[in-house]
Amino acid sequence: MDEALLRSLTPGVITVLVRRGADFAAAEDAVQEALVEALRAWTEETPRDPRGWLVTVAWRKFLDASRADAARRRREDRVEEEPPQGPAPGSDDTLQLYFLCAHPSLTPSSAVALTLRAVGGLTTRQIARAYLVPEATMAQRISRAKRTVADVRFDRPGDVATVLRVLYLVFNEGYSGDVDLSAEAIRLTRQLAAAVDHPEAAGLLALMLLHHARRAARRASDGSLVPLAEQDRDRWDTSLIAEGVVILQAALSRDRLGEYQAQAAIAALHADAPRAQETDWPQIVEWYDELARLTDSPVVRLNRAVAVGEADGPRAGLKALSALDDTLPRHTAAAAYLHERDGDLATAARLYAEAADRAADRAERDHLTRQAARLNTARRP
Known part of the structure; x- marks a missing residue:
């Protein structure tokens, strides 16, 4: 039984029933019943037209349910005037x-x-x-x-x-x-x-591929988070990166920039750097400027402040960060990172601990707690 095939056919079958007059809830219920029947009937051989088979069975399930519900008899009379014939449409x-x-x-x-x-x-x-x-x-x-x-x-x-x-x-x-x-x-x-035909659909796909390419390197063997700068880049999926870059370039060439394309461009610049130290931070700042113009998002501006800290030095980053609301998610963690880069380990340790207390995600909280402990240990005589 090819469960992937069934999953790929499900949306089209639901839509056929909706087009024929079923409301969404009834169509979805009927298709789920048809899928259960397919799991029983297709154990040895898949039908020549699996989509048509599912449409026929799901339609029958829908009609059976309609007959059992007096309130739907009028709809049944209408939809039965054009019973399904032959294979389902190929669109x-x-x-x-x-x-x-x-x-x-x-x-x-x-x-x-x-x-x-x-x-x-x-x-x-x-x-x-x-x-x-x-x-x-x-x-x-x-x-x-x-x-x-x-x-x-x-x-x-x-x-x-x-x-x-x-x-x-x-x-x-x-x-x-x-x-x-x-x-x-x-x-x-x-x-x-x-x-x-939408460049932002391509931009989102590129963004997903570029981020997903780093997945294997995001956690250590004990499950702890590994920051981007510390990840083993040999573990990044170069085929996904290459695919994402090609898709992104095609989208950008249409000159209809959107937020997902801008995010993907930032991810591509990270992926292009053989080592963290070789990251093109000035260009990343420029893309964050574009992204801030498109979204006017405080979170984008926070990420831009960190990028400024990398491009122009931690004090420039802290200055950019000071213009933002300090209640923003990860604001305290960003401040801790920039203070550490500026050499102020005491302030950084305190802020890492505060950020850990505010973190909603357990893995992030554990990571920030370890950062605070590391700096406190480094400060001991």
Whole structure:
């Protein structure tokens, strides 16, 4: 049984049912039942037209459910006038499903969960494990999301920017449990980039590939975080870097710069440096200037301040940092790093300890605690 094939077919089958009159929740339920039947029926041989098989079975499941629900009899009468004949259409309907799952009426967390379920083909249990929440909690979240978009129809162009934001959120969740959300986000973004002529879709794909290329070097054997400057660059995936750079260059050549392309350009400059000391920090600062212009994000300005500290010296970085709100996430950690580079170990140790207390992520908290301990040890006579 090719589970990857089933997952890849799921979005298109759901969309066919929605186009034929099923609301999203009913279509998704019917397709899930069809997938269960496929797992039983395809044990020895896959049908010649697996997508058509799933559409036929899912449509039958939907009609059976409609007949059992008197409130849906009117819809059943309408949709049965044109029963499915022959294989399912060959067009890729996945893009429509992206837009539905990233509908602006959904919260970001609901949009991510629904995208992973309907477009990614993941089970509720897999999504719950990835987000470290009880399965019942995730089931409720997905059910609420399905009800929210139940009456939405594909009568208007979707917002690519919203879809990209959802995929960006999926990627940033990274890996936990038995589902690699970063890899899943890359798979889904590849589909989107192939389906739409949008440089930011390509920019996001490039950004994901360039970041994912460093994954093997991000943690030590004991699971602790390894900062970018200390990573073993021989462990970076050069094939992913090369692919990301090619995709980025093609996107940039269209002269329609967006935030994902700018972020990818920064990641590419890090990837291009054989050693941390050879990083082109002045050019990275220039890209952060572009990114700040595009987003006006305080977090971007904080990262720019650190880059300024690398390009022009730690005191220049601290000056840039002082203009920002000190309650920003990682502001204290950035200040600690820049004070350490400036030789003020006492202040740096104190700030590392404060940053550790504020860190939400356990791995980050442990890393910052170790940094404070290291400097305190270095200061002892």
